[in-house]
Amino acid sequence: MIAELGLAMLWLASALALLQLVAGALALTKRGRELAGIVRPAAVIQGVLSAGSFLALIALFLRTDLSVKLVATNSHSLKPFIFKLAGTWGNHEGSMLLWVTVMAMAGGFIALFERRLRDDTMLATLAGQAFVSLGFYAFLLLSSNPFERLAVPPPEGNGLNPLLQDIGLAFHPPTLYLGYVGLSIAFSFAIGALVTRDVGPAFARAMRPWVLGAWIFLSLGITAGSYWAYYELGWGGWWFWDPVENASLMPWLAATALLHSSTVLAARNALRAWTVMLGVVAFSMSMIGTFLVRSGILTSVHAFAVDPERGSFILALLAIYIGGALALFATRAATITEGARFAVTSREAALVVNNVMLSAILGIVLLGTLYPLLTEAFGEKVSVGPPYFNPIGAIFFVPMLIVMAIGPMLRWRDDRAGRISGKLALPALAAALTALGLVSFAPTIKPLPFLGMALAAGLAVASVLPLVGRDLRRTPLPVYGMVVAHLGIAVALFGVGSDSAFSIEKLVASRAGESHKVGPWQVTLRSIEPVAGPNWTALEATLAATYDGGRLSLLRTQSRNFTTPPQLTNESALHTRWNGQLYVVLGEEADDGRWQLRLWWKPFVPMIWYGGLLVGLGGLLALIGRVARDMKRSRAEDKIAYRRARQGR
Amino acid sequence: MITPLTFPVAPAQAGAYPTVAPVRPRCIDKESLSRPLPAQGRRTLVWLMVAMMGLFAATPATAQDLLPPAPYAYKQLDDPAQEAKALALMETLRCLKCQSQSIADSDAPMAGDMRHQVRERIAAGEQPEAIRQWLVERYGDYVTYTPQVRALTAPLFAAPLVFLLVAALLLRRRFRKTRGGKP
Numbered sequence: 001m002i003a004e005l006g007l008a009m010l011w012l013a014s015a016l017a018l019l020q021l022v023a024g025a026l027a028l029t030k031r032g033r034e035l036a037g038i039v040r041p042a043a044v045i046q047g048v049l050s051a052g053s054f055l056a057l058i059a060l061f062l063r064t065d066l067s068v069k070l071v072a073t074n075s076h077s078l079k080p081f082i083f084k085l086a087g088t089w090g091n092h093e094g095s096m097l098l099w100v101t102v103m104a105m106a107g108g109f110i111a112l113f114e115r116r117l118r119d120d121t122m123l124a125t126l127a128g129q130a131f132v133s134l135g136f137y138a139f140l141l142l143s144s145n146p147f148e149r150l151a152v153p154p155p156e157g158n159g160l161n162p163l164l165q166d167i168g169l170a171f172h173p174p175t176l177y178l179g180y181v182g183l184s185i186a187f188s189f190a191i192g193a194l195v196t197r198d199v200g201p202a203f204a205r206a207m208r209p210w211v212l213g214a215w216i217f218l219s220l221g222i223t224a225g226s227y228w229a230y231y232e233l234g235w236g237g238w239w240f241w242d243p244v245e246n247a248s249l250m251p252w253l254a255a256t257a258l259l260h261s262s263t264v265l266a267a268r269n270a271l272r273a274w275t276v277m278l279g280v281v282a283f284s285m286s287m288i289g290t291f292l293v294r295s296g297i298l299t300s301v302h303a304f305a306v307d308p309e310r311g312s313f314i315l316a317l318l319a320i321y322i323g324g325a326l327a328l329f330a331t332r333a334a335t336i337t338e339g340a341r342f343a344v345t346s347r348e349a350a351l352v353v354n355n356v357m358l359s360a361i362l363g364i365v366l367l368g369t370l371y372p373l374l375t376e377a378f379g380e381k382v383s384v385g386p387p388y389f390n391p392i393g394a395i396f397f398v399p400m401l402i403v404m405a406i407g408p409m410l411r412w413r414d415d416r417a418g419r420i421s422g423k424l425a426l427p428a429l430a431a432a433l434t435a436l437g438l439v440s441f442a443p444t445i446k447p448l449p450f451l452g453m454a455l456a457a458g459l460a461v462a463s464v465l466p467l468v469g470r471d472l473r474r475t476p477l478p479v480y481g482m483v484v485a486h487l488g489i490a491v492a493l494f495g496v497g498s499d500s501a502f503s504i505e506k507l508v509a510s511r512a513g514e515s516h517k518v519g520p521w522q523v524t525l526r527s528i529e530p531v532a533g534p535n536w537t538a539l540e541a542t543l544a545a546t547y548d549g550g551r552l553s554l555l556r557t558q559s560r561n562f563t564t565p566p567q568l569t570n571e572s573a574l575h576t577r578w579n580g581q582l583y584v585v586l587g588e589e590a591d592d593g594r595w596q597l598r599l600w601w602k603p604f605v606p607m608i609w610y611g612g613l614l615v616g617l618g619g620l621l622a623l624i625g626r627v628a629r630d631m632k633r634s635r636a637e638d639k640i641a642y643r644r645a646r647q648g649r
Numbered sequence: 650m651i652t653p654l655t656f657p658v659a660p661a662q663a664g665a666y667p668t669v670a671p672v673r674p675r676c677i678d679k680e681s682l683s684r685p686l687p688a689q690g691r692r693t694l695v696w697l698m699v700a701m702m703g704l705f706a707a708t709p710a711t712a713q714d715l716l717p718p719a720p721y722a723y724k725q726l727d728d729p730a731q732e733a734k735a736l737a738l739m740e741t742l743r744c745l746k747c748q749s750q751s752i753a754d755s756d757a758p759m760a761g762d763m764r765h766q767v768r769e770r771i772a773a774g775e776q777p778e779a780i781r782q783w784l785v786e787r788y789g790d791y792v793t794y795t796p797q798v799r800a801l802t803a804p805l806f807a808a809p810l811v812f813l814l815v816a817a818l819l820l821r822r823r824f825r826k827t828r829g830g831k832p
Contacts, residue, residue: 235754242749356819360812367808371796380801385751385794387741392809505736507725587723596723 003068006056007147010097013049013104014137016042017130020107024127028120028195036119039126040111046133047108054088054101057146061088067153070094070146076159080534086170087160092294092310093146095173099290100136102181106210107133110185115634116206117189118198125192132184132283135317143313159535165562166232176221176248180286182214183251186258190279191325194332199272204265207279209626211262215255216619222248223612234570234585236503236600238608241389246369247289250362254282257358260351268412270339270348274355277333280325285362287318297373343414350407357400364392394448401455401493404486405462423465431458445501452497460490477625485618492611498580498604509594519601520548521582528586528595536562538571541586541595545575557586581605721768722761728772735768738777741794742767742784751794 020042026032027039060068061084064077074091075084089095107129114122140146189207193199225248230238239245258278265275291297295311342348368384375382405427409420434457438445463486466479504519515524526542538558546552555573562569575582580603587596726732736753742763744755752760752767763784770780784792796802 233754235750237754240749240751240754244749356816360809360816363812364808367805371802371805375801378801381789381791382796382802383743383791383794384796384805385741385743387795388805395809396812505725507723509723 002056002059002063002065003147003149006053006060007145009049009053009056010100010137010141010147013046013053013100014134014141016046016049017104017133017137020046020130021127021134024123024130027123028127036123039123043111043126043129044108046130047105047111050097050101050104054097057094057097058085058088060147061085061094064157066155066157067149069148069150072150072154072157074158074160076157076535078535079160079165082167082170083160083165089173089177090160090170093140093144095177096136096140096144097146098174098177099181100133100140102177103129103133103136103184106182106185107188110188110210114206116202116630117192118196118202121192121196121198121203123192124195125188128188128191128195129184131191132188132321135320139310139313139317143310161567165535166228172221172224172228175217175224179214179216179218179221179255180248180251180290182210182217183255183283183286185210185214186255186279187283187321187325190276191328193276194328194336197332197335199265199276199336201266201269204262204275205630208259208262208266209623209630211255211258211279211282212619212623212626215252215259216616216623218248218252218255219612219619220616222252223609223616226612227609231572231574231583232569234572234598236505236583236598236602238499238605241368241384241386243369244293246365247292250289250365250369251282251285253358253362253365254278254285257355257362258282260358261355264348264351265339268340268342268348270342271352271355272339273329273333273336276336277329278355280322280329281362284318284322284325285366287314287321288366291315291318292369340413342412345410345415345417347407347410347412347415350403350410353403354400354407357396357403360396361393361400364396365389368392390448394451398451398455401459401489404489405459408463408466408482408486423468424462426465427458427462430461431455433457442501449497449501452493453501456490456494456497459493460487463487463490477628478622481618481620481622481625483618484621485615488611488614488616488618490611491607491614492609495604495607495609495611499602499608502603503605504601506597506599508597508599509590509592510597511594516597516599518582518599519603521599521601522546522549523582523584523597523599525595525597526554531558533560536560539586541584541597543573543584543597545582545584547577547582555582555584557584559586576606579603719762719765721765723764724768726768726772731771732768734777735764735771738771738780739764739767742781743792743794745788745792 020039023032023035023042024039027034027036057070060071061075062081064071064075064084066072066077070091070093074094075087079087087094089098107126110129111126117125186207189203189210193203222245225245226238229240229245230236258275258281261271261275261278264271291311291314295314297311368389371384372382406420406424409423431454435450435454438450438453463483467475467483470479506516506518508516510516510525512525512527515522517523523543523545526544528539528541531538531540538560540556540558543555543557544552545555553575555575557573558571560569560571561567570585570587573584575584580601583600583602585598587598589595726735739753740751742752744750744752744757744760744763746757746759747755750760752763766784767780770783771777781793781795785797790797790802796805798806
């Protein structure tokens with residue numbers, strides 16, 4: 001019953017999306033104006049219905065209803081509650097339903113809360129959102145129905161891939177999806193504004209909070225995904241330039257550029273066509289990423305179902321949406337002027353440089369990700385990895401960091417370099433001192449980590465400077481947001497540099513009682529014992545570690561054997577200090593009865609993720625500031641309108 | 650050797666997971682990823698395969714793991730400078746069995762053999778680039794994460810230059826127009 005209800009709600013939601021598209025498009029014409037009234041309610045009800053459908057699927061998974069094919073192939077009655085819940089989106093159909101739900105709810109939220117856009121632009125935007133949703137409804141209903149029943153229910157389900165049975169990973173997909181799909185709002189706004197030729201500051205102000213929201217989730221999702229790779233894969237790496245990682249990085253780069261260019265548009269009415277273009281590109285990157293990881297073109301943990309039919313379906317959707325949006329842009333771009341002009345030393349110019357650099361990095365990542373596929377089509381297999389992305393990306397990243405340090409202190413429109421050069425001495429000094437320290441204490445350091453750490457120190461100081469000399473209580477929240485986010489980038493960069501320059505790795509074969517030295521740590525293997533969990537058994541190594549002869553701390557690392565389905569995973573053990581992390585993994589038993597241990601001392605490595613969290617926090621502060629100000633303004637406008645109405649009477 | 654308890658799994662439950670033998674997630678290879686149920690016609694064959702793998706599930710080791718790993722697969726070189734050199738090279742070589750990991754980050758037996766080769770050759774005084782060339786000759790360009798500069802990969806290296814040029818052009822145009830004029 002629940003499954004049928006869910007499916008019915010899904011069909012109804014897609015019918016409403018069709019209504020929303022047709023009514024929205026007709027309402028833009030002279031004769032269809034009366035239809036305008038139903039577009040907003042249609043969007044809201046569509047959001048509610050698809051949320052209901054998703055809840056129905058969650059209910060099926062929680063009850064482990066094995067007569068539903070999706071549950072039978074992906075769940076198991078003995079799984080812990082949290083993984084039954086996470087199993088809902090830990091598979092192809094469920095995750096596509098989540099995608100559609102997020103998209104429909106985003107449309108519903110715009111319809112409910114967005115009041116700043118011109119009426120016709122709003123209609124076009126909602127019609128655009130419905131147009132994009134329809135394709136994904138079709139994909140779900142025609143080729144990946146999550147509610148399909150089995151004629152004969154099996155006695156037990158197949159279980160969830162143990163790799164996915166991790167608390168961090170349970171919440172990684174919803175977070176990332178809120179970011180990915182949230183960008184569809186920017187896409188629809190861009191389409192709406194292109195249709196009605198209404199690209200201006202009001203459009204940018206309306207779009208910005210939505211992009212900011214999606215961007216916060218993307219930032220946090222990438223940070224969490226990277227931490228997962230770090231502790232779950234057990235090799236101490238945190239970013240592999242894997243196509244799947246790149247697929248999440250590309251929308252983030254585009255959204256970051258979009259946030260900065262929409263600031264220029266909102267404040268100065270410049271960069272109009274460019275901002276609209278970025279709105280289209282950001283969500284296009286989300287869709288390309290989804291296609292890459294879902295079609296089976298790349299094999300990865302994220303390619304749940306390798307099925308050429310599904311791959312071609314997503315490819316067709318890509319062609320329609322990206323191609324259509326670009327065609328619309330091409331026909332309308334000529335009528336959108338770039339807007340107000342500005343001087344070389346101005347905040348706009350700094351933001352333009354930032355945009356160009358981010359776009360170039362985006363181009364490099366996109367090219368490097370797709371290139372192996374291209375050459376494979378010509379019968380040659382090549383690999384593009386860190387040795388390509390790191391130095392080539394740095395060509396653009398380093399100038400961007402420098403501009404990032406200077407830009408926030410420049411004034412809009414026109415400024416003199418001399419005005420801020422005094423202020424800039426401080427960050428320059430910080431960078432120089434760090435460089436000096438690195439050269440004297442670690443003369444063999446490689447150029448990229450060296451550059452990264454020195455620039456990070458400079459940027460950290462520079463990012464706080466916009467607050468200096470201001471009345472801190474009257475400084476708007478978005479300024480704090482910018483400061484915190486930029487500081488986050490500096491913190492993360494410092495962690496990255498320190499990890500790649502100063503990590504110490506030790507591979508040892510060890511017997512109980514033996515002791516090993518890793519950097520400042522002394523690590524002793526105490527014992528190896530079998531333990532059992534709810535759906536796994538494991539060997540657990542207990543290690544005692546002391547830092548520089550200090551207090552003793554115990555670490556436990558496991559090599560786990562999952563039973564349904566059978567698989568071996570390694571649980572690393574971490575010990576975090578303020579200045580770094582000790583990382584321990586248990587390996588195999590050697591012939592002579594000794595155990596392999598992998599030990600790492602990674603100075604300042606947690607700063608990478610603290611930095612990522614700071615970036616997300618900065619976005620949150622800016623979002624709160626913007627929304628609060630908008631609410632204040634709309635209340636004031638209501639009051640004025642009310643008074644006018646009374647006086648008129 | 651302490652062996653953790655493993656429960657044999659009924660073939661019916663293992664259907665969606667072609668590899669029933671233990672798989673190391675650190676080398677996420679194609680077999681460790683879930684697949685849709687196979688088509689009806691291939692059922693019989695798949696059942697046979699699954700039943701066979703069900704037998705393997707009772708033993709916590711795959712056939713390949715029964716061979717002892719090469720000495721330097723999990724052992725570092727004594728000279729820290731040489732080890733650093735070897736590690737730097739290993740981080741730029743691709744594990745041929747995995748999804749997307751360097752041989753330094755992989756637990757696949759083949760990656761272990763390659764690590765052994767790299768460490769031994771470094772210890773024998775070979776230059777890292779010579780070892781890379783040797784591996785490229787054996788396994789093709791796929792094995793190195795550093796794309797080799799040749800006609801096929803030229804666009805990769807031309808791209809940053811093109812981006813820089815386009816950026817310079819765009820910026821120049823914007824600012825040239827604005828320099829003299831009033832905003």
